[in-house]
Structures are given as C-alpha cells and as structure tokens.
Amino acid sequence: MKKLLVFLFLSLSAFAQPPLPPGKMVDLGAHKLHVNCSGKGSLTVVVENGFDEFSSDWILVQSKVEKFTRICTYDRAGYAWSDPGPKPRTYAQINLELHDALAKTGEKGPFVLVGHSFGGPVVRNYALTYPKEVAGIVLVESVSDDQRVGIGNGKTIRIADDATGKTIPKPHEQMTEADKPQKGEGHDFSGLKIEPPYDRLPEPQQKQWLWAIVQPEREDASNSEREWSCEYLAKWLKDPKSGSLGNLPLIVLTRKEGGYPDGWDVPAAELERQRVAGQQALAKLSKKGEQRVIAAGHDMHLEAPEEVTAAVRDVVGRVKSR
Numbered sequence: 001m002k003k004l005l006v007f008l009f010l011s012l013s014a015f016a017q018p019p020l021p022p023g024k025m026v027d028l029g030a031h032k033l034h035v036n037c038s039g040k041g042s043l044t045v046v047v048e049n050g051f052d053e054f055s056s057d058w059i060l061v062q063s064k065v066e067k068f069t070r071i072c073t074y075d076r077a078g079y080a081w082s083d084p085g086p087k088p089r090t091y092a093q094i095n096l097e098l099h100d101a102l103a104k105t106g107e108k109g110p111f112v113l114v115g116h117s118f119g120g121p122v123v124r125n126y127a128l129t130y131p132k133e134v135a136g137i138v139l140v141e142s143v144s145d146d147q148r149v150g151i152g153n154g155k156t157i158r159i160a161d162d163a164t165g166k167t168i169p170k171p172h173e174q175m176t177e178a179d180k181p182q183k184g185e186g187h188d189f190s191g192l193k194i195e196p197p198y199d200r201l202p203e204p205q206q207k208q209w210l211w212a213i214v215q216p217e218r219e220d221a222s223n224s225e226r227e228w229s230c231e232y233l234a235k236w237l238k239d240p241k242s243g244s245l246g247n248l249p250l251i252v253l254t255r256k257e258g259g260y261p262d263g264w265d266v267p268a269a270e271l272e273r274q275r276v277a278g279q280q281a282l283a284k285l286s287k288k289g290e291q292r293v294i295a296a297g298h299d300m301h302l303e304a305p306e307e308v309t310a311a312v313r314d315v316v317g318r319v320k321s322r
Helices: 002-011 055-065 091-105 119-129 203-213 218-238 266-284 305-321
Strands: 024-028 030-036 044-048 070-075 110-115 135-142 148-152 155-158 250-255 290-295
Touching: 024 091, 030 055, 030 091, 030 155, 044 055, 044 091, 044 119, 055 070, 055 203, 055 305, 070 091, 091 119, 091 218, 110 119, 110 305, 119 135, 119 218, 119 305, 135 305, 148 266, 250 305, 266 290
Parallel strands: 044 070, 044 110, 110 135, 135 250, 250 290
Antiparallel strands: 024 030, 030 070, 148 155
16 A cells, blocks of 8 residues: 555656556557557457546456457557547547557457447447458447436436537547647546555556546546547437447447436436446347346456456457358
8 A cells, every 4th residue: 555655646746757658659640549469369359448547457358368369458549658639539530540550550450349438339430430340349338329427416417418419520640739638627636546446456557547547638538538429429329220230249248237326316217227228229239239247337347357358258259250
C-alpha cells in the first residue's frame, strides 16, 4: 500500500515521468497511438476498451489469449500513452485510427474484435465500415442501442435520447487547431486509490492505471466520445437491423444481475427488463450470434477473465473452422 501511495503522489506531480509504454507507439502522421501486441497465431484479436479504460487493464485476459493466438490491446487517442487525436471522437474517427494503426504495425486481418462497454458499439461500427477485415466479434458487457444510465439524483436517461440528429462528419488523420484538447475544470484526485475490481490487476498495471486516469487529455477525449455515441445509438435504435452483421461468429457476454437500486425514476425491475432485452438484441445482430450470461459485474475482463478468454477462444475456433 505504501508503494501505491508514493506512486500516486508522483503521478499527480507535474514533474513526474510517465511509466514506459509496454507496447509500440504507432505514428499516424499527426499523432501517435499506443498498441501492445503479443502472442502468435493465424488470427489476431483486437480489443476496444470502454470509457476511462486502458490497454493495461486487459493484462489478465491478454496474458491468457496470447498463449493460443495473437492479441493486440491499444489506447484510444487521448488515453494513457496515446496522443490526443483529431476530433470529434466519433466511432468513425476511432475506427479509422485503429485501422491505420493496425496496418502500420503490420498486423494482418481479418481480425477478431473484442469490445467492452462503450467499445462494443465501436467494434460493431468497425465491422460495418470494414467488413472484410472482421472475422468475428466478442461483445463484453456492451452498450446496447437503448441503453439507459443513471445521471444522478435518482434520474436516468436513455443514451440515444440525448442525440440531436447531427450529421456525423467524415473522419480524418490531420490535426487542426480545433482538434487540440480543451482544458476542463479538473477534478480532485487527492483521495484516488485502487478500488475493486482494479485491485485484481498486478501491481505494475495498478500503477499504470493510477497514472493514466488523471491525465487531462483523457477527459477531453471521453467527453467527445460521449457526445457522439448517442448519435449512433439513436440511428440504430430508429432502424433496428437484426442480422446486420451477417454470419459473423458473435458471442455476447452479459452480467447475470443488473444491480439497479430502488428509488430511481424508473423502477429497478423495469431497468432490468430493458437491460436483458437490449443484450438479447445484440446477440441477434448476427445469424451466428450467441449470448452467455456470466456471474460477474460490468468489468468482466477483471472479474471473470477466464470466461472472457473462453469466449475469445471459441470465436477464434469458429472462425478457423469456417
């Protein structure tokens, strides 16, 4: 614990040196992305993180998957070691950067994509944008089209309802003055410490998390991601497309219990019903879709890495057998 407290103090210092990136810094011209690939195999697995998550958070899964195939984790622009990237941070923008980074590192597709939480719809959009480069998908506690979230004071909102119908701009790799991070008001990180389930990470990855979460560029990137995510979800919700992913091998991992509290503006039982229905709909995106209910929380890659690894292994196996 003393070591963690010392590191936390250093991470909050403007003069502290960041931990060395475990992977490679891939130059996209105007900015660099951190990509960490390991293992060998004819198929490469690529992980897309959720909000405020980092490549190093997936070490428990990556260390297992690398034993039977190749796996790449990475940090989106503005997260951890990756430079801030062009804005707005639409799914299309994120997809373009990942696509170009994989090409520049020499990773060969088609890939098995793994998307956690916010990363779920991001990899879904990647498959729709680059269908020939995707061989299979694993959705881990993915955001669904009609996802409802708490916004404080006992109130909830369906993410898609926040959409304004804006036209989604074309992605670009060039950085303009408008793309530079906006400085926010900042947060008080003085009491920051490792909490469950991040305490399941090895100590080096815990230190990396403590450093990465306080970087100001992360908040700017995630704010833009949230702003544009609702536009995609609203579009998909308005025009549901069961089977839109064709016959892609797809496994949807869903937590057993939503854990919603009483006293919100929507009854807990109704929130649970909506959650279950949304996850079931995700499995129907492919004619080869399957849902697995896991006795774990939202961060399955930390709480149930064996089950996540098993799903990845099964999709890899199904792809190879096709």
